[in-house]
Amino acid sequence: MASHSADRDRDGRLVLIGGGAKRVLGRVFLVGAGPGDPELLTLKAAKALAAADVVVHDRLVSAEVLAMARTARKIHVGKRKSRHSVPQDGINTLLVALALEGLNVVRLKGGDPFLFGRGGEEMLACREAGVPCEVIPGITAAMAASALAGAPLTHRGLAQSVTFVTAHAASGGEPDLDWSQLAKGNQTLAVYMGVSTAGTVAAKLIAAGRSGSTPVLIVENISLPQERRISTTLSTLVEHVSGLDGPAILIIGEVAALADLIVPTRDNSETVVLGSRA
Ligand code: SAH
Secondary structure (H helix, E strand, O other): OOOEEEEEEOOOEEEEEEEEEEEEOOOOEEEEEEEOHHOOOHHHHHHHHHHEEEEEEOOOOOHHHHOOOOOOEEEEEOEOOOOEOOHHHHHHHHHHHHHOOEEEEEEEEEEEOOOOOHHHHHHHHHHHHHHOEEEEEEHHHHHHHHHHOOOOEOOOOOEEEEEEEEOOHHHOOOOOOHHHOOOOEEEEEEEOOOOOOOHHHHHHHHHHOOOOOEEEEEEEEEOOOOEEEEEEEEEHHHHHOOOOOOOEEEEEEEHHHOOOEEEEEOOOEEEEEOOOOO
């Protein structure tokens, strides 16, 4: 793209000038879709969806949120754990190509684009190609779990800090984390992609000094009708993860004990209590 330069047209839109030709450049919006409930989108995200020509989305984006991009073409590049249906390089190339066609592109991602979302790579690819890229933050899974379950991530006397970690590991491998740091008390761990490695995470934390009785809150499908919350401890964590099949986050630390396990159903007519720390 080095032989191109950018200018603006009369409407202030960027125009790519190269080889004597002028083209109106589209724009890429990296949009955080939040945890699933469309009411947890930002107003900016809703506006970007309504104005999009094309939406490039992952598997974790709910159908209700996608429906907000009524007229846009939808391209699913779904990611499921390590099985990416479109490799990251292909997604980067696609975003750039669509913007170079002059389209308004929304790259819609679960939660926040810059937290375990590979949004940084997409932003850099746009920058390198001279394509304008704007980031619209979303409510990340840990914050949604914290708010909806009533387990503050920090709490006076219980947790002075919170660490967001990914426990993703190449198949058969172990997450590469600083266990002695993570095992220190007075802090909360919000563990993403930790269902398949939960047994290892618990064992490593206990071996590094965190008590087996440390409370853990598992929240699956946060904010969606099929949301489930399970309350357990580090030493019994592994017994509770086998039945999970949706995305789930682990909140590890004393704050997890503050969670209210009475889960209101969508119409608030009933409540369901799941799991017990006893
Ligand atoms: N960018 C996303 C994270 C993507 S990594 C964010 O900011 O939330 C995917 C992991 O996020 C999942 O393995 C799970 O740990 C967590 N996650 C995403 N959506 C979730 C949901 N609705 N409920 C529970 N966990 C979720």
